[in-house]
Amino acid sequence: MxxxxxxxxxxxxxxxxxxxxxxxxxxxxxxxxxxxxxxxxxxxxxxxxxxxxxxxxxxxxxxxxxxxxxxxxxxxxxxxxxxVDGPPALDSEPLRLLAQLHGFSFDHMFETRSILEVGAAGLAAERAEGEQLATMSEEIAEMFGSLNDPQQFLVHDVAFHRAVASASGNPTLATLVEMVSTVLYERRRDTIARAHDFNEAVEWHRRIYRAIRARKPEEAREAMREHIMRAQRAFALEERQQASRDQREHKV
Amino acid sequence: MxxxxxxxxxxxxxxxxxxxxxxxxxxxxxxxxxxxxxxxxxxxxxxxxxxxxxxxxxxxxxxxxxxxxxxxxxxxxxxxxxxVDGPPALDSEPLRLLAQLHGFSFDHMFETRSILEVGAAGLAAERAEGEQLATMSEEIAEMFGSLNDPQQFLVHDVAFHRAVASASGNPTLATLVEMVSTVLYERRRDTIARAHDFNEAVEWHRRIYRAIRARKPEEAREAMREHIMRAQRAFALEERQQASRDQREHKV
DNA sequence: ACCTCCAGATTGTTATGACCAATTCGAAGA
DNA sequence: TCTTCGAATTGGTCATAACAATCTGGAGGT
CATH class of the missing domain: 1.10.10.10 (Winged helix-like DNA-binding domain superfamily/Winged helix DNA-binding domain)
Known part of the structure; x- marks a missing residue:
């Protein structure tokens, strides 16, 4: 032996x-x-x-x-x-590095974001307070004012989603939403173009808001699900455009 | 001025x-x-x-x-x-500290866990591979063999949920599930008693498994939702027992 | 030929001391 | 009363050394 x-x-x-x-x-x-x-x-x-x-x-x-x-x-x-003061937050850097190292796809990250935010939207429809509803509404108004400025639009987009997560009344959930969103946001900030029709996006945000305000969780969930799915498609499109742009530059 | x-x-x-x-x-x-x-x-x-x-x-x-x-x-x-090798993982320590510092309630953390794991169960029902189904089944068998050993039962409980998250085919989601579960697990390991009827818990695990194996996402989601809700109640009960136990010791 | 064991080399861990840079705060001066 | 300047406070960086765990390779025995 x-x-x-x-x-x-x-x-x-x-x-x-x-x-x-x-x-x-x-x-x-x-x-x-x-x-x-x-x-x-x-x-x-x-x-x-x-x-x-x-x-x-x-x-x-x-x-x-x-x-x-x-x-x-x-x-x-x-x-x-x-x-640290301010709202509780987890650093998104670890998730970003982990995703890069192990090759997590952005599709999977969007899928995760959808699960988290759909849940948050449903809870927000049950629990949102007046103050939080006001914040959401203000961010939508800001989106209308930023239809021609993609960078600025993205800022208010993120702020709206943050407000929804906060309105869920669940700080743990809000923290995770923030962490995942930040990774996607940092990536998108570099690739977003102005070729987009933000009117559709802002319209979906309004649907989400109306459903939350009307206290209809299932409608809020469905609207959020649909919105994120469309955002994912837009993101994938931007990525392809960015890729072909890079390729063109390399040829030159 | x-x-x-x-x-x-x-x-x-x-x-x-x-x-x-x-x-x-x-x-x-x-x-x-x-x-x-x-x-x-x-x-x-x-x-x-x-x-x-x-x-x-x-x-x-x-x-x-x-x-x-x-x-x-x-x-x-x-x-x-x-x-680091092995499966990608985020350290759960930051979440644990953040939760303690800001006083996140365990109810909120269970709620978050439910959102994540219900989503994972639904995806697992769509995508689980044979190997992953086998792992789940084995863990359920181990649970049957650990009905009288709470600590050991808990280990296989966690392993089963990890297997479901892995079977979702979404490593980002699996990573978040792992992070949240770990925080709750570390807490529960200290308070779990043997006064429980684990038969009911293992039965719910079997329902989840059968739904995933039968490729029925909605059933899997519902079973997972119900299971975690019951686990949350059991956890709250253990916490109260632990609290009264501490109080008794302080009196003495 | 093979295994065991030991000593030196490699590598991360901790400690000490010093100096630099940014901030803060109070005293001197306008 | 306000401004200004400099000393004290405090985090940031560096150089060096000694320590501990691990790895490697050869000596020696079986």
Whole structure:
């Protein structure tokens, strides 16, 4: 038998890398809870904090860096390190890199976006408050004013969808919607052309809005589903145009 | 007028923190593309890489640390830094911290999970392949064998849901399902008791499986929706039991 | 010939100290 | 009272060193 070999195999790789870093993350997080720090508050200076935790400054900075890249903290040179304020948000960078590395298709990402936003639209139709309805309506008005400015139109497009997600009353859901939308938005910002008929898009937004305002979840879901499907087609078209444009330039 | 004051106001806070770090992330990512590195491959040693990029080792490590906390890289002391292999995954830690900091309720997280997994179940019914159906079936069998071991049951429960998400054929969606489920799983692992009737849960899993195998998306969606709703109730019950248990201990 | 074991090389991890850059804030001066 | 300037504070970067885990290859035994 080759039992002797078995003993040489690695049992398990517990991935102890960053062992210290994770401990720092945990301890800093406990500090936040103990001191009851709220979004916007400042953490102790690094030099002091490293003494408190009994570790070196680089080790502390590794942990803080991890929390920063998670979007929990934010550093300003000369000022301090703060808990981020504003609405809760997950950094979209990890998703973007993961998608590129593993070759996720944009069709799949649109499909995911559709699932999330259709759900959000349905919930928004049940729970949206007056303030949130007003925000949606304002963004639609802004879209009407941006029919000839694709970049600006896209900004209000995104803002409308963000408002719907927020109106779902579910911050977890809103966070995921934001994360996925951001990845698609950053891509589209570079490829969007002005050859489009934004009138149709704004009309779909109005349908979604009316259904939410009328408290008709199923209509809101259906409108959102249809809208995103059309947006996906428009996106695919833009991608093909961009591709042929690149090809043309390479020929020249 | 107070025009003089206006000039003193900060124009904008460009949040240049980590300016260098983000550059490192970008350059390392370009390196990955240039060298056509695949998951599992090794990066050059830090000492060498820092020379190539013309920066110090600590700065390089800050960037690598960012990529590690994003889940793109993985370091093993004495061995090297590698691109993570295995299925694509987003770290659930950021979501967990964000939820705790902003006080996201578990009800909202269950609601989000339901939206994601109902969608995944519907897609799985359309696209699941034989291999994936087999995996689901095996996990259900394992559940039958774990009816008296809550911890073990939970493991196979999670594995089943992971298999459904994978069978959706949408890696983006599967990644989000995994992220949300992990947060809920880590919480439930601590509170699950054995007072439960797992027979009902395993029966719902079988319904979901049968619907997917029969290629009936709507049935699969409905079964998944109902299953998660019941799981949410069971979870809430466990939380209350845990809370009263804690209270009792504090009295003593 | 094959396996085992050990020592050196490789590589990530942590620590120390110093200096730079941006910000803040109060005191001096108009 | 307001402006201005400089010192103190604080995060950002760097250089160096020592440490720990891992890998590699050869010596020695079976």
């Amino acid at each position: 080759t039992n002797s070999k078995i003993t040489r195999l690695k049992i398990i790789k517990p991935v102890r890398s960053g062992q210290s870093t994770e401990q720092v993350v945990e301890r800093v997080y406990e500090l936040i809870k103990q001191e009851d720090l709220k979004p916007g508050d400042r953490l102790p200076p690094e030099r002091e904090l490293s003494k408190q935790l009994g570790i070196s400054r680089p080790s502390l900075r590794a942990g803080l860096g991890s929390l920063i890249s998670m979007g929990v903290l934010q550093s300003r040179q000369g000022s301090g390190t703060f808990l | 107070t025009n003089s004051k206006i000039t003193r106001l900060k124009i904008i806070k460009p949040v240049r923190s980590g300016q260098s770090t983000e550059q490192v992330v970008e350059r390392v990512y370009e390196l990955i593309k240039q060298e056509d590195l695949k998951p599992g491959d090794r990066l050059p040693p830090e000492r060498e890489l820092s020379k190539q990029l013309g920066i110090s080792r600590p700065s390089l490590r800050a960037g690598l640390g960012s990529l590690i906390s994003m889940g793109v890289l993985q370091s093993r002391q004495g061995s090297g830094t590698f691109l």
